[in-house]
Structure formats: C-alpha cells, structure tokens
Amino acid sequence: xxxLALGDxxxxxxxxLTETGSAGGQSDGPDKKAVISYWGVSPAKLxxxxxxxxxxxxxRPWEAYEPDLSIDLKKHHVPRxxxxxxxxxxxxxxxxxxxxxxxxxxxxxxxxxxxxxxxxGMVGGMLLHCKSLRRFEHSGGWIKALLEEAENERMHLxxxxxxxxxxxxxxxxxxxxQGVFFNAYFLAYLISPKLSHRIVGYLEEEAIHSYTExxxxxxxxxxxxxxxxxxxxxxxxxxxxxxxxxxxxxxRADEAxxxxxxxxxxxxxVQGHELKESAAPLGYH
Amino acid sequence: xxxLALGDxxxxxxxxLTETGSAGGQSDGPDKKAVISYWGVSPAKLxxxxxxxxxxxxxRPWEAYEPDLSIDLKKHHVPRxxxxxxxxxxxxxxxxxxxxxxxxxxxxxxxxxxxxxxxxGMVGGMLLHCKSLRRFEHSGGWIKALLEEAENERMHLxxxxxxxxxxxxxxxxxxxxQGVFFNAYFLAYLISPKLSHRIVGYLEEEAIHSYTExxxxxxxxxxxxxxxxxxxxxxxxxxxxxxxxxxxxxxRADEAxxxxxxxxxxxxxVQGHELKESAAPLGYH
Ligand SMILES: [Fe+2]
Ligand SMILES: [Fe+2]
Ligand SMILES: [Fe+2]
Ligand SMILES: [Fe+2]
Numbered sequence: 001x002x003x004l005a006l007g008d009x010x011x012x013x014x015x016x017l018t019e020t021g022s023a024g025g026q027s028d029g030p031d032k033k034a035v036i037s038y039w040g041v042s043p044a045k046l047x048x049x050x051x052x053x054x055x056x057x058x059x060r061p062w063e064a065y066e067p068d069l070s071i072d073l074k075k076h077h078v079p080r081x082x083x084x085x086x087x088x089x090x091x092x093x094x095x096x097x098x099x100x101x102x103x104x105x106x107x108x109x110x111x112x113x114x115x116x117x118x119x120x121g122m123v124g125g126m127l128l129h130c131k132s133l134r135r136f137e138h139s140g141g142w143i144k145a146l147l148e149e150a151e152n153e154r155m156h157l158x159x160x161x162x163x164x165x166x167x168x169x170x171x172x173x174x175x176x177x178q179g180v181f182f183n184a185y186f187l188a189y190l191i192s193p194k195l196s197h198r199i200v201g202y203l204e205e206e207a208i209h210s211y212t213e214x215x216x217x218x219x220x221x222x223x224x225x226x227x228x229x230x231x232x233x234x235x236x237x238x239x240x241x242x243x244x245x246x247x248x249x250x251x252r253a254d255e256a257x258x259x260x261x262x263x264x265x266x267x268x269x270v271q272g273h274e275l276k277e278s279a280a281p282l283g284y285h
Numbered sequence: 286x287x288x289l290a291l292g293d294x295x296x297x298x299x300x301x302l303t304e305t306g307s308a309g310g311q312s313d314g315p316d317k318k319a320v321i322s323y324w325g326v327s328p329a330k331l332x333x334x335x336x337x338x339x340x341x342x343x344x345r346p347w348e349a350y351e352p353d354l355s356i357d358l359k360k361h362h363v364p365r366x367x368x369x370x371x372x373x374x375x376x377x378x379x380x381x382x383x384x385x386x387x388x389x390x391x392x393x394x395x396x397x398x399x400x401x402x403x404x405x406g407m408v409g410g411m412l413l414h415c416k417s418l419r420r421f422e423h424s425g426g427w428i429k430a431l432l433e434e435a436e437n438e439r440m441h442l443x444x445x446x447x448x449x450x451x452x453x454x455x456x457x458x459x460x461x462x463q464g465v466f467f468n469a470y471f472l473a474y475l476i477s478p479k480l481s482h483r484i485v486g487y488l489e490e491e492a493i494h495s496y497t498e499x500x501x502x503x504x505x506x507x508x509x510x511x512x513x514x515x516x517x518x519x520x521x522x523x524x525x526x527x528x529x530x531x532x533x534x535x536x537r538a539d540e541a542x543x544x545x546x547x548x549x550x551x552x553x554x555v556q557g558h559e560l561k562e563s564a565a566p567l568g569y570h
Contacts, residue, residue: 038362039549041566043426057426057564077323115418122414129407132439133400134463136446136456141328141342143439147432154417154428161421171421178419264324279342281326 048234056234059155065285066237067250068257073208075256077201077263083270087198095206106214106223107164107244110251114157115174116181117207120200120262121150123185124193128275141280142265149258152285155235156251162229163244194269197262204259211252218245257284333519341519344440350570351522352535353542358493360541362548368480376487391499391508392449392529395536399442400459401466402492405485405547406435408470409478413560426565427550434543437570440520441536447514448529479554482547489544496537503530542569 046054046061054061079088102109125146132139166174189196217223228242236250261281268278331339331346339346364373387394410431417424451459474481502508513527521535546566553563 037549037552038360039545039552041545041549041569043564043566043569058424058429059426060567075323111421115421118414118418122411126407126411129403129435129439130463130467133403133442134460136396136400136442136451136459138443139343139439141344144343144436150414151429154414154424157418157421158423166421174421175419178415182415260324260326264322264326267322267324279328281328282345284326284328 054234056231058158059235061234064235064237065283067253067285069249069253071253071256071260073212073252073256075259076205077198083192083195084198087195088202090199091202091206094203104213104217104222106210106217107160108170109210110214110248111157111160111164111166112170112174113207113210114153114160116177117203118150118153118157119178119182120185120189120196121146121148121153123182123189124196125150127186127189132276138276139280140276140278141282142275145261145280145282145284148282149261152254152258155231156254159229159232159235159247159251162231163226193275194266197266197269201259201263201266204255204262207255208252208259211248211255214248215245215252218248254285260284339519341516343443344520346519349520349522350568352538352570354534354538356538356541356545358497358537358541360544361490362483362486368477369483372480372483373487375484376491379488380491389502389507391495391502392445393455394495395499395533396442396445396449396451397455397459398492398495399438399445401462402488403435403438403442404463404467405470405474405481406431406433406438408467408474409481410435412471412474417561423561424565425561425563426567427560430546430565430567430569433567434546437539437543440516441539444514444517444520444532444536447516448511478560479551482551482554486544486548486551489540489547492540493537493544496533496540499533500530500537503533539570545569 043057048054048061077084079085098109098113102112125143128139128143128146131137132143185196188199214223218225223244225243225245228238228244228247232238232247232250233240233242236247238246238250261284264281265275268275328342333339333346362369364370383394383398387397410428413424413428413431416422417428470481473484499508503510508529510528510530513523513529513532517523517532517535518525518527521532523531523535546569549566550560553560
C-alpha cells in the first residue's frame, strides 16, 4: 500500500474507498498461487462503496462511468467526396457477409465484432505515440483518446463473453480476422489516417444499428433478457438489478461516442490539420 | 461540456476544478484555427486550483501525481540463470556506445533515451491487448499498467525536450533507432516476454544510474540548474519554484518504479505463470 502514488490515494479517498493490505484473490483472473517476488508491487485491495471487495484488476472504481444515454443515435456523416464514399461502401460491403454469418444471433455477433472493434484505437494510439516520440511533438491528447476507445471496446468484449461463450470455430475465426484486420488497419493508418478514421466512423454507425436490432429482439423475447453480468454493473455503474437490455443500451451509447470521435478525427485531417492541433475529447463516453 | 461523462465531472468537482465553455487555445499544441465539425466534441476547458487555465491537452489534473521519492534506488536483480545474464549483458553492451556518444551531456542523453524508453510499454501493452481479444481473456490490468509506463516515459521526453532541443542529426538518429528498436522489441516480446521484461528491468537500473550521474553534474555546476519546465511542474505536482534538479529527482523515482514493474513481470513468467494471473500494479509511480 505504501507504493501507491499520492494522487491515487487522494482519488480513492474522495471516492469513499478504503484500501486494506495487499492484493488477494480477485475475480477477473484466477490468482491461484501467489507469485513470490523480490519486487512485491502487488496493488492494494480496493473496497467498494457497499463494503464488498472490488473484483476487477483491469479497471479501478474511478475509471467506471455513467454513460450519456442522451447522445443522438441518428447522427450520420453524409458521404461527400470519393474518400467518404469509399469508406462508406467498404463498411457496407463488410456488413453483408457479417449479416449472413450471424443472422439474428446478436449476442454472439456483438461478442465477435467487439474483438475487431478494439483494434483500431490500439493501432491508432500506438502509431501516434511513436510519432510523438520520433518528432519530439505533443500529442494533443489523441494517443490517450484512442487508447481509451480501444480499452472501452475491450470492456464490451469482456461483458458480452459473459452472456455468449465463443465456440471453437469462432475462436479460430477471431484469430484469423485479427491477424488480417490488425495489419490492414495498421497499413491504412500509415497511408491515410483520414480514411481510417472515416471507416471507423461508419463502422460505429453500423454498430449502433446492430445494437438497435439486438434491442428489438430482446423486446420481442426472441433473445432472453438475462441479468446483466457483474462486470457490466461495475463498469457502467448500473443498478444491481440491471438486465442485458440495459447493458446493450449503454454499449450502444458508447458506440455513438466512438462514431463522433472518429468522424471528428477524420474531419480534422480533411481540413488540412493534424490531430495534435485540436485537443482530443478525453473521457468522452 | 454536456458530452462529459458523469464520472469525469465528479472527479473534477472533487479536485476543486471548474470547467467553462469549450476548448480554446491551449499550450501543448498550436490550436491556430478551429476545426469546423458537425461532431463538435471539443473537450471542456479546465481551470487549475490557482484559477489559471489548464494548459495541457494530453493529461488532466487528476492524472498528475506526486512521485514516491522514498523508493529504494539500489534494488537490483542479481542475474541468476542464463536468461538473466543474457539480459544483463545485453543492456551493459548497449550502454557502452551510449556512453561514448553522449559522454557528459546528460540533458541531451536523457532526451534521446526517453524516445526509446517509451517503446517497450507500448509494444507490450498492445500485444497483451490483442491477446486478450483473441483469447477472450481478462488482462489482469497489465495492458493498462504497461501503457501507463509508456505514457509516463513519453512525459519524460515532453519534459526534457523543453531543456534540451534536439539537433537535426539527433532527430535522424531517433527515427532509425525507433525503427530498429520497435521491431526488435516486438519480436522479442512475441518470443519471450520474460526475457523482454528482464531486459527492460535492467535498462531501468541503468537509467537510475544515468540520472544519478546527471544529479552529480548539476550539483557540481557543470550543467546549469535551470527552472523546471511548466509541464513538469503540472505533471508531478511540483512547487512553482522547482528546478531541473527536482525534475531529475522525480524522473529517477519513476524509473525505479518501472524497474520494479518489469522485473516483477519477468518473475511472474519465470515462475510459470501468465501476467493476467497476478494483478498488475496500476498507478504505481
Ligand atoms: Fe463496442
Ligand atoms: Fe465502437
Ligand atoms: Fe524515463
Ligand atoms: Fe523508465
């Protein structure tokens, strides 16, 4: 506990959290046997507001958030020039095989697509990080904004895998798709960040559409509206009795925020600027 | 301002910060002309405790921290097996040309080495992120811990470039070194994360040594103890009258924390575990 920075301790106190001893068994990983180490840098145990132990290793209570459900879900970037149309039709073309493959299995579809959705933010953030180092330049916050997006998408995956377990051939498919998509997006981002962000903007528009369809199936009863996974309740600060429907609502709101960030990033490039010139929307959920 | 997540607003209030209107010109980027965008997601203006405007786009007041200067600077992982010795002598071998090239120009040396130091955390974090997605597995917080390290090293660079401006041949050198080192570390991490973390652990031990030499030169007066850059004062919450010496002290403490995290990560692997099994030391500065 003595190894924690003051900043963290302050935040913890402000959030009404207390810490006790060193880390024990937590729930997003086995933690079977303790690792014996000279470096003993185990994080402090965190206690939730209700007195129970904080179960997650990958995010802390103050990184959870209440999503802004009032965001406009209908906003759309009308394709204007060739680049826009190319991005738009690329995404529409990718949607066709996806629809055929998953049909109405929206839980499964969400889980699989989130493994892909978490790639662009990581690639973009990493490339901007290297650029900032290489050029001795500030980032304008865009490294953090894109990495936050990647982590947010990864949390969508951590949530959906609680309600839909991947089958062996789906695991195999994810490996292949990640290998191809990571490299493709990496190259695309090196060549044209403005096209890359536009494509992600349109992908997010499609994601909003898919989650809307997911909600319809839940309302019709064709997909069972199960209890929300524990991780979702803690990550989005949802009420304890929340259901899958509430989770899909907040995930959809997240996608709308990603849509805004990526279309905005593309707009900055289109207007002849670099991202670092315009402050990035940090913590925009 | 309405686009900010509640979580952020709460934290902001708790830190005694207020927000006014939308973003204007800030200081770690030019922000010359505003980008006109349908997506209007500019972050809110932040005001510091002293009433002045928050100048940084890439980090927010609550991400600043007071470093733990009490950390043991002498801790050392005694090379035990072949892997340890290989890691140790690799680092010692890399040190020789570095010493010849920079000699006693420690400001310049620090600036140049930080461009390299910010690579391993990004590569490791990115690879663990992709692995988490591919395997539908939790990360144990290690993605975030390694990305935090990368960002911390980048902030070291943003600080030192205020006191030592890179010359054109140094810029050219950085491009080459990054190209080689990024790919070498990427491959090394794919093949053996335990060796990679051990190497970084030893690099950090050397960094502590270099910063100690830097402090000696400052005390002798061979390097002028100039005023601390504004960004350093805000990032490490230093008193307004801090000097370069204070900055080197806190940077050295950061390196000692990175040393611990990386040797610990290597130890986890050596003991036959995966990183995700042991909670990562988040916010360990
Ligand atoms: Fe998502
Ligand atoms: Fe998304
Ligand atoms: Fe550093
Ligand atoms: Fe370091």
